[in-house]
Amino acid sequence: MGDLFVWLISFFSLVALLIVLVYQLMCLADLEFDYINPYDSASRINKVVMPEFVAIGVLCLFYLLTGHWGMSMLCGPYIYYNVRLYLRRQYLVDVTEIFNMLNWEKKRRLFKLAYLVFLLFLSIFWMIYSALEDDE
Numbered sequence: 001m002g003d004l005f006v007w008l009i010s011f012f013s014l015v016a017l018l019i020v021l022v023y024q025l026m027c028l029a030d031l032e033f034d035y036i037n038p039y040d041s042a043s044r045i046n047k048v049v050m051p052e053f054v055a056i057g058v059l060c061l062f063y064l065l066t067g068h069w070g071m072s073m074l075c076g077p078y079i080y081y082n083v084r085l086y087l088r089r090q091y092l093v094d095v096t097e098i099f100n101m102l103n104w105e106k107k108r109r110l111f112k113l114a115y116l117v118f119l120l121f122l123s124i125f126w127m128i129y130s131a132l133e134d135d136e
Contacts, residue, residue, distance in 0.1 A: 006066045007127035014120045042095040053082045
């Protein structure tokens, strides 16, 4: 039963991360269609970047502490990419370069979104598996 709660927490954490990424993509789309100015778009995106980094780090640590080594290792490349961006100081969106980097920023977030959807499907699979295992 405890494993089921671990997967439920994982599921809701991944859904929260997906919401943050979709929010960032919406801000970039609004900027592309000129519904919002570059300063507002950059400030909205930059507000949620660090919470996203912290949330995926906590989720990976949660996997490690609960003994789910495979899922923790699958979070590894995502964390490595975020740490690399942070160390190179490329994790924030620059207001003056946002139009030049718009396609790159959208592609980067779409790749992150696809990776998190993959992790979400794995989490759903293991949640169902542990629920059926507890039933027996």
